[in-house]
Amino acid sequence: xxxxxxxxxxxxxxxxxxxxxxxxxxxxxxxxxxxxxxxxxxxxxxxxxxxxxxxxxx
Numbered sequence: 625x626x627x628x629x630x631x632x633x634x635x636x637x638x639x640x641x642x643x644x645x646x647x648x649x650x651x652x653x654x655x656x657x658x659x660x661x662x663x664x665x666x667x668x669x670x671x672x673x674x675x676x677x678x679x680x681x682x
Contacts, residue, residue: 628644629641631667639659654667
């Protein structure tokens with residue numbers, strides 16, 4: 625099984641996403657969004673940005 629994005633509502637009523645690795649470990653999380661649809665768009669943005677992204681040292 626590959627990793628997955630989970631969209632959920634936090635205690636403050638904001639929608640957030642987290643990216644979980646195949647072992648269930650959270651490897652990334654997103655900011656709070658007003659709507660579930662906006663949180664899903666955040667997931668899509670991360671997917672697009674990560675596709676082919678290079679690893680660089682800062």
